[in-house]
Amino acid sequence: MRRSSKQTCKLPGIGNRLVFKRSLIPINEFFKPRSSFDVSIIWIVFILLWPAMATSGSDLEVGGLCPQYVWIDCAQQSRHKNGALTQYYHISHNADIRPDCLDARDYKVLYRFRIRSKPKKHPYGFDLVTPKEGYYSSPVLCGKDGLYFTIKSEGNNIVEVFVVASCGRKQFLAHVIHPIFGKAPHEKPVQKGAAQLPQGLPRLRLGPKFSVRSMYMQTGRAYRFEYMSKYTTAKSVSILENQQHMASLTVSDDGTFAYTPPHDPKLDRSGPYDYKQTVVLVEETGAKREYATTHTLLLHRSYLSHNRLNPGLILFGAVFLAVSLIVVFNRKYRWI
Amino acid sequence: MVTNLRLLTQHVMFLVLTYGGRFGISLGSSLPCFSCPYVLGNGGTCYLMALQGNWWGLQMTWANLMSVMGLQLLTHLGVFILLVIILNKYWCGWICPFGTLQDWLTYLRRWWGIREAQFSWLTKDRLKVIKWILLAYTLLIPLLIAHAGWHYDLHLPFCRSICPAKPLMPLFIGQTRHLALDSTNTVTLVFSILSVSIAAGMLVGMFFKERFFCLFCPLLVLIHIFRNVSPVRFEKNVAGCTGCGNCHRMCPMDIRDVHEQKTDKDVISEDCLLCMTCAEACPEDEVLTIKFFKWRLFSSSRKYMTRRFTKKKVSHG
Numbered sequence: 001m002r003r004s005s006k007q008t009c010k011l012p013g014i015g016n017r018l019v020f021k022r023s024l025i026p027i028n029e030f031f032k033p034r035s036s037f038d039v040s041i042i043w044i045v046f047i048l049l050w051p052a053m054a055t056s057g058s059d060l061e062v063g064g065l066c067p068q069y070v071w072i073d074c075a076q077q078s079r080h081k082n083g084a085l086t087q088y089y090h091i092s093h094n095a096d097i098r099p100d101c102l103d104a105r106d107y108k109v110l111y112r113f114r115i116r117s118k119p120k121k122h123p124y125g126f127d128l129v130t131p132k133e134g135y136y137s138s139p140v141l142c143g144k145d146g147l148y149f150t151i152k153s154e155g156n157n158i159v160e161v162f163v164v165a166s167c168g169r170k171q172f173l174a175h176v177i178h179p180i181f182g183k184a185p186h187e188k189p190v191q192k193g194a195a196q197l198p199q200g201l202p203r204l205r206l207g208p209k210f211s212v213r214s215m216y217m218q219t220g221r222a223y224r225f226e227y228m229s230k231y232t233t234a235k236s237v238s239i240l241e242n243q244q245h246m247a248s249l250t251v252s253d254d255g256t257f258a259y260t261p262p263h264d265p266k267l268d269r270s271g272p273y274d275y276k277q278t279v280v281l282v283e284e285t286g287a288k289r290e291y292a293t294t295h296t297l298l299l300h301r302s303y304l305s306h307n308r309l310n311p312g313l314i315l316f317g318a319v320f321l322a323v324s325l326i327v328v329f330n331r332k333y334r335w336i
Numbered sequence: 337m338v339t340n341l342r343l344l345t346q347h348v349m350f351l352v353l354t355y356g357g358r359f360g361i362s363l364g365s366s367l368p369c370f371s372c373p374y375v376l377g378n379g380g381t382c383y384l385m386a387l388q389g390n391w392w393g394l395q396m397t398w399a400n401l402m403s404v405m406g407l408q409l410l411t412h413l414g415v416f417i418l419l420v421i422i423l424n425k426y427w428c429g430w431i432c433p434f435g436t437l438q439d440w441l442t443y444l445r446r447w448w449g450i451r452e453a454q455f456s457w458l459t460k461d462r463l464k465v466i467k468w469i470l471l472a473y474t475l476l477i478p479l480l481i482a483h484a485g486w487h488y489d490l491h492l493p494f495c496r497s498i499c500p501a502k503p504l505m506p507l508f509i510g511q512t513r514h515l516a517l518d519s520t521n522t523v524t525l526v527f528s529i530l531s532v533s534i535a536a537g538m539l540v541g542m543f544f545k546e547r548f549f550c551l552f553c554p555l556l557v558l559i560h561i562f563r564n565v566s567p568v569r570f571e572k573n574v575a576g577c578t579g580c581g582n583c584h585r586m587c588p589m590d591i592r593d594v595h596e597q598k599t600d601k602d603v604i605s606e607d608c609l610l611c612m613t614c615a616e617a618c619p620e621d622e623v624l625t626i627k628f629f630k631w632r633l634f635s636s637s638r639k640y641m642t643r644r645f646t647k648k649k650v651s652h653g
Contacts, residue, residue, distance in 0.1 A: 082406040183348065183391070183405055268520050271488030306524070307516035316515055319536035327544050334420050
């Protein structure tokens with residue numbers, strides 16, 4: 001990954017009119033013989049500035065300035081007049097480098113819809129459709145808050161998004177899957193996309209038994225991941241929240257691992273549609289390349305974990321008994 | 337005959353609306369009856385949830401209201417109004433699955449030989465106000481969430497805190513989780529305590545008093561608003577009425593308006609369920625008539641009443 005060499009810097013208001021006066025830099029004086037002290041100072045300054053000189057304007061992998069990982073940050077949604085929904089996503093890096101260090105053209109965004117809307121059996125359900133193998137691509141744009149892209153959905157869909165990027169020896173794959181609720185009355189049928197995911201990249205996906213109907217991810221529920229990679233090197237799994245390391249997990253021999261997000265009191269106090277983003281990061285090294293694969297979990301508060309059935313049944317029984325007794329003892333008419 | 341037809345319709349509709357979704361039946365989400373959306377696999381759902389919701393209802397923001405979603409809101413409202421106009425109170429007496437549950441409890445009480453609880457006229461008049469209060473509660477809270485920034489956990493206020501169908505109807509698919517207390521936060525806890533307590537109280541009430549919940553049903557009010565534009569008519573031939581009082585005595589809702597009406601032809605009242613029990617019990621020919629447009633669906637007759645009560649007498653020995 002490198003900066004765009006085609007970009008030219010022009011000072012505002014000056015542009016190409018900036019001209020150096022040769023007389024201010026007398027060459028013969030600069031190259032005249034100096035004392036050994038001067039030479040050593042020049043060498044020390046040269047050595048100290050070397051890393052900065054080496055990295056500026058050259059490939060990012062030199063000096064280790066590639067981001068450690070890249071993840072997809074789900075941002076705001078915008079509803080269109082026809083009811084369709086556009087979801088905004090930010091492409092985020094870890095905080096070590098500036099967000100715009102990678103050129104937008106070096107990112108590839110691919111997405112596919114896992115299901116269609118127009119449920120046939122139940123108004124609140126989804127009709128499952130065999131996942132399409134083709135992907136759509138979305139252009140990456142540069143905004144005030146960094147790089148972003150958008151996906152528009154006419155109807156109810158589950159959208160699966162991948163961001164692919166590379167930086168020197170590093171290869172990034174960011175992934176997110178979530179429902180998107182478009183409400184356009186005459187939605188266009190979801191067609192098979194033309195793009196394909198690059199071959200040979202490690203993939204991180206929710207376990208094979210994961211139901212597409214459970215896409216509303218919740219805290220307190222165990223999520224099983226499957227890490228598919230052709231390498232058998234050691235892999236480290238980190239759970240990150242707001243770039244803070246929350247937990248470390250180990251990948252088993254069959255490439256799976258499980259994570260149960262803990263309940264979040266702040267999320268519990270908020271509304272049922274509020275969510276937080278937790279990033280699952282898997283890093284591995286193989287074939288002289290480093291792979292950083294992330295999956296963003298959009299976690300809502302748990303809907304069922306806080307349900308207390310026994311106290312509810314006791315309350316139901318107590319009220320039932322109390323009201324029955326009131327009715328029986330206050331009855332002014334004959335029973336039979 | 338009418339009673340048997342009504343029972344048949346009620347039970348078929350109970351099966352369709354409670355389990356129909358499992359067989360691909362979907363009658364939409366604008367039904368003017370208590371077909372609970374919390375029953376998974378239902379065949380159609382009550383409009384009150386859609387009305388309160390954020391997709392098709394009052395909880396919609398202005399921005400969404402001005403988009404095509406506003407049109408969808410109007411479509412759902414239009415379907416609801418159309419269904420109400422076409423069948424009007426038939427939804428309550430003939431279709432409502434929660435009404436059927438109430439009728440089952442009444443049959444159980446009668447089978448055990450327990451007499452129905454009676455309310456005084458004063459109590460009945462006081463209770464009438466409650467359904468209007470519940471309707472206001474159902475309509476206002478979603479508006480306040482959408483436009484005054486009230487906490488989102490207050491959404492679906494009627495369904496989640498008042499409606500006894502929410503904890504009780506899912507029991508028919510073996511689901512008990514709506515009887516649980518939700519301790520996620522204070523709002524959900526208060527709502528679930530209210531919901532479970534009201535369901536328990538209502539269950540007792542529905543056992544001792546026929547169609548007890550219908551006394552408080554806000555949907556009944558909404559349906560009643562459209563009675564004048566509905567082709568469903570319930571008329572009384574005032575001149576032919578002898579004032580025997582059978583209509584009042586047989587009415588599951590204890591409505592006395594039919595009996596007391598001396599001038600007006602139209603006798604359909606706010607609490608009427610159009611169960612036609614009064615017309616079946618009327619001993620005078622063509623005094624009570626139920627019409628659909630100009631077609632006469634049923635008219636009271638001495639012959640019918642005599643045959644019905646003779647049969648009943650024979651069957652009871």
